[in-house]
Amino acid sequence: MNTATKKIAVVLVGTGLLYLFGARVYDTQQSTKKPRRMHARGRVITVEVVKSxxxxIQKDLLLTGPxxxxxxxxxxxxxxxxxxxxxxxxxxxxxxxxxIATLDDEELQQQVNRAHASILVTGATLIQRIAERQNEQAELERATQLFKEELLSLRDYDTHKTGIAVINAQVELxxxxxxxxxxxxxxxxxxxxxTKIYSPIRGIVANRYVDVGALVSPSVAVIRVVNLTTMVxxxxxxxxxxxxxxxxxxxxxQVDAIPEHVFTGKVARISPxxxxxxxxxxxxxxxxNSRNLLKAEMFTRIALQLGSTREALLIPRESLVHRGEQPGVYVVHADKPTFQPIEIGLARENHVEVLANLAVNTQIVGRGAAMLREGDRIRFKNKENVEQEKLRREKNSAVLKGPNPLMSEFI
Structure with a gap:
């Protein structure tokens, strides 16, 4: 085999190796791209589709307060x-x-012990004085008899009477x-x-103001106890x-910190x-507040139901979601939900009032909205809405954005 033939063989072998290496790299790239494309399609979440x-809705008097x-x-x-x-x-x-707490009571305990001893001493003294009075009383009776028989002088008799008076005073003392x-x-x-401090109510310790070793007085609080079963x-x-x-x-x-919950209360006191x-x-x-969801100093929005009603654009409560502090709904486009920011008004147990940025009869995600994330696709649980979605796609209808002309007033 001459030199030219050898060179041709080397070139052919090198070309083949490069081809095999390139094919391997291409297969590797394709195998990594495919999962990424599948992942990019997002999760498929089964939801219910409803309409605004x-x-x-009942016309209310709105108040705010902590x-x-x-x-x-x-x-x-x-x-x-x-x-x-x-x-x-x-x-x-x-x-x-x-x-709740105990104060240092060592000095007081010693004073109590001394007081017990003092009672024993005064008790013994009283017994002694009573015995002396009994003895003096017997002496006075004998002196009286002797005085009647003129065997005792008046002076000695008076001494016995004075003695009994003195001993009676000592008994009383x-x-x-x-x-x-x-x-x-x-x-x-x-x-x-x-020196023992007890809780005057049932509740939860809200604040602890002092530590062990602190000097306290009636003007210094130790702890704060709050009962949260009823809020005001x-x-x-x-x-x-x-x-x-x-x-x-x-x-x-409604509480800003817990927008997904609605609480009910009653007017308890009206100033005259x-x-x-x-x-x-x-x-x-x-x-x-039986579930202890409410906390002291939370900001509230209160709607007092005064009886009259008005027309409003409503959505189910389960349709309402929040991105940070922004309320919104997921509007259905084909099989992809789109987050639509909205302005909300009053909330009831099952429905929420929409003030702006949503049109009547807009298809939105109902049950399951809270599980959705950006990029997810949806599968319809209620078949009727599947047909409605097909009609929407054929008509290429768009979601009305901007203020809702039907709901320009928030009472």
Whole structure:
């Protein structure tokens, strides 16, 4: 084999190796691209499709205000002292009458012991004086008999009578001293009992103001206990509306921190006096909070139902989703949902009022909306909406954006 033939063979072998290497690289790239394309298609979520629709919603009087616990107590000691033990921390549940903390009571305990000893001493003194009186009384009786028989002088007889008077006074003094010692003991026991601090209500520890070793007094709170089973919020009702309110009027409460929940309450108290400057009356609304979702100082929006109704654009509550603080819905386009920001008004147990950025009869995702993410595709659970979606695609209808002319007023 000459040199030219060898060169040709080397070139052919090299070309073949390059071809095999290139084919391998191409297959690898294709195998990695395919999953990516599949992943780009997103998840497929089964949802229900519903329509926005016109309906009637009750006209309400809207108020705003922070929430307060109906029962909130800053617990302070009855006397000054240094904290010896503190048994609860923030967030702990506590029952009424539970021991919260104890103050240093060593000095008081010694005083109580001395008071017990003093009672024993005064008691013994009283017994002694009573015995002496009995003896003196017997001596006086003998002296009286001798005096009648003229065997005892008047002076000696008077001495015996004076003696019994003195001993009677000593008995009364001993009784008073014993009573004084008992009263002192009772006072010390009361002071000793006040070194123990008990919770006056059932609730949750909201604040812990001091630590073990701190010096406290009746003006220094140790902890704050709040009972969150019932929350209270206040509002000022204009004079023109106060006549339509009654104790027990229903209130629908929304909390910015928990937009997916609607709470109900009732008007519990109405001030009988209007504010002269604002011409409004202060009312208080009680809101049951059995699940402890509401917290003190949360900002609330309150709708007082006064009876009249108005037309509104409504969507099911399960259709409403939030991106951060922006409420919206998923509008159905083919099999891909599109997030549509909206403005919302009143919320009821099953429906939410839409003020702007959505048209009547727009197909939106109902149940399942909360599970959707950007890029997901949807599968229709209700077949009727599949046909409706086909018609929508044929007509190439678009979602109406901008303010809703039917709902330009938020009462």
């Amino acid at each position: 629709h016109l309906g009637y 929430l307060k616990a109906k029962e909130s107590v800053d617990v302070s000691p009855h006397s000054q002292g240094r904290v010896k033990e503190l048994y609860f921390n923030v967030g702990d549940r506590i029952e009424k009458g539970t021991l 001993a009784k008073a001293q014993k009573q004084q010692a008992e009263a002192q003991l009772l006072e010390l026991e009361i002071r000793l009992s006040r 919020t206040q509002g000022n009702v204009p004079e023109r509306d106060i006549g339509r309110l009654r104790i027990g009027t229903k209130a629908v409460v 006096v209007l504010d002269a400057a604002t011409r409004s009356a202060l009312i208080e609304i009680d809101i049951p």
